[in-house]
Amino acid sequence: MYQPDKYNQWLFNFINRVHEIEEKAFENELLAKDLTYTEIHVVYELGKYEAPQPMNVIAQDLQITQSSLTSLVNRIEEKKYLKRTRDESDRRIVSLELTERGNKLNYWHTQFHKNLTKKIREILNPGEVDLFFNTLQKLNHSMSIPLTADQLKPGQVARIESIRSDGSTKTRLMEMGVLSGTKIKLLKIAPLGDPFEIQVRGSLVSIRKQEASQIEVSLSEEVYV
């Protein structure tokens, strides 16, 4: 029987439990006491690579903007988990590298993740394990935060999935041919970062970032609209 309240409760209990276990794991270590949850994840992400990585790579992995990563890195660097290095060939590129301390933290972190999956495998039987992880994968795949038109890069073509904005704006956009299923191409972003010039059905339309962020899209491989 479908029991929405109960399901929700189980779902959130599970998520919280995982968080709790993770926090506990680090609490027992002297390490990481001074780091927040997000900061730990920056270190973890960096640890996936063997060599120092440029800021933008990490920002992309974490799906956050470079500027918010910069402030995170500032704090983590202060606590000596990582350090900034400059590329020898191009001094403008700033890369991030883990310190000894950072590597140690990551060791514990990987250990924790291993333990977590191990625990799940102990609780469930083999059939259930497969079912559980397959289901998770399916959920992750379709529950990712949708891409919106304001995140497109100039030259990218995308297909409109849905338009979220309110009544009259949405109607006007639709009347101008901006519908679900329509392909759009982002041509230019104005020098001050707003508005956006998009090509749709053979016309060029300027919309503000605010409106663009209401248009959910999926990237398309094509080059032309």
Next chain:
Amino acid sequence: MIRIALAGNPNSGKTTVFNALTGSQQKIANYGGVTVEKKEGAFKSKKGKNIIVLDLPGTYSLDATSPDEQIAQEVLLGLRKDTEKPHAIVVVVDADNLERHLYLTLQLKETGTPIIIALNMMDIAQRHNKKINIEELSNKLGVPVVPMVARSELGIQALKDFLEEEKFTSIDIQRKWKLSPPLEELCSRVSQKLVLKNLVAEEVSDFYARGLLRTKNSPLSQVLKLPEDLQKYLTQCLNQLAWQGIHFSEEEISARYQWIEKILSTVLHHPSESQITWTEKIDKVLLHKVAGPFIFFGLIAILFQSIFTWATYPMDVIDTTFGWLSVQVENIVPSSFLRDLFVEGVIGGVGSVIIFLPQILLLFFFICLLEDTGYMARAAFLMDRLMARVGLSGKSFIPLLSSFACAIPGVMACRTIENKRDRFTTMLVAPLTTCSARLPVYALLIGAFVPAIPLAFGLTLPGVTLFGLYLLGIIGVIGAAWVFRKTIFRGEAPPVILELPTYKMPQLKVVLRNMWNRSKMFVRRAGTIILSMSIVLWLLSSFPKNPELENKLVLEGASPQVVSSNMLEQSYAGRIGKFIEPVIKPLGFDWKIGIGLVASFAAREVFVSTMATIYQVEGADEESLSLRESLQRDTNLTPLVAMSLLVFYVFACQCMSTIAIVRRETNSWRWPLFMVAYMTALAYVAALLVYQVGSILF
């Protein structure tokens, strides 16, 4: 007699078709929202039939969102009292952008009025290698299609022939696209009720039914005078749709576009990679992060510099001509009252303004080029963010840019702005932009008081000063808009959707015609308002005569200059000037400038003609000096006073026509009066600051 209306999306070439059909000279430019009024014209067909043509503002759909679209909507649906419903609609469609333009076409067809498609811009479609099967298009839509290139008048004759034969009377108007079954059922239920109550004819009942189901307060419901029970039923239906989360209009739009996509798959063949690349390439440069703003400001700098350098030669020619004319008249005609009036009032006054014609023409030449290439909308795109900061939008930018020519079309262009707060704010600040009527005043004072010192990059100090004054005007616009959006027109910045036209080669014909119309207007102004003001001023400054005082002064041995100066001071004009002198003294203005200020309330250029007349009257017995020299000789007029005066003119609202147009557009006296008040206050305070601070510093 047949009445036809031209309808279509913005910038599809309606006015170009209109001009070609009727031989009119309405304004054409390459951006949406040029036409904001309905304009009527007519032509006689070969058989002598009189065909009336209506040009309308562009619109994306029949559900209007802004005042200009509303005009189109009301005329096309026959909702206006002052305009009869047209017998047929010529839908001007951009062949290069068929999908979008067919949307409105379908909507228009559903109204039941016969339509004819004028498939315009065939040249562009061809350049993009698009092949349109015209016969197929006509068959699929059930509508006659006339291909054309309105710009070169190709296909216009075919359209005329078509209209003459009135082949458009029988047309199949049943819509061919379908909604989802439940909505279809709802539509037919409502339309049956409409027919049963004898409210509409069977053929158009579906159109009206859908109109009523789209929004709660559709303009159609007022026209139909729905009986109460039906109104109730409709409200129920609408509530139910809302409850189910169904947006009727969204379903409709999607269904129309789907149908259009389907028919175009057989009508239109085009290689996918050919679209818009040309415009895209230009935009890569003109909208570039760094180069874009650089080019924008560079263009403006060139504009102002050229106004000063290129225009000098023709100005000298005009100046010499008028000087020569005065001398001739003085030599031929014996000294008399009328001669003085003619030489000092008419030639002196009007000539002093006409001399600025070359500068104004140059300004218009540049504006025309910007408008006709399609750059205008790009400028709006580049500036949108800055405009957003003060709560305005790119939509406001185009009316403001037009205001550089003249505030009147600028204020009218505000009709394209959907949001009322946005529209009113833009209207109230538009007159702060430096219009071409200020140019004579600026040019005169800068020419007299700013030395031509060369600066870097081929710019000179006068050019830069002029630029500075324009900049000051812009700062005024931004500041005032910001204040209004924070106080009387508070509210969130509305969303802005602005179409950027593809670049087009400017047409010499259009540019020249525009400049010709402009110069006609300017000369007409000089011949009417400025001429009459000059005569009035000459009379006011020459009377009353006071022979006793004059004799007394002469006997006392005063120089002729002192005598005439005293005579001017006691004339009617002098008395007016003296009367307001206490008020303007803190700004550094004396009573002579006072006369100019009072006179220029009618129109700004009158300041120039007034000063010319006054100095001529005053210097009556001397060898005649150019106005510029007279200004330089006046000991009261220091460069600082000139600066203060310039700043006053940047902000002051001295234009009867602007006041009248704001009254018309806002439909109340409240806003124009408020506008005069705030602008005058701003001008006074700014000039006061300049003069007082300047006096302390220098």
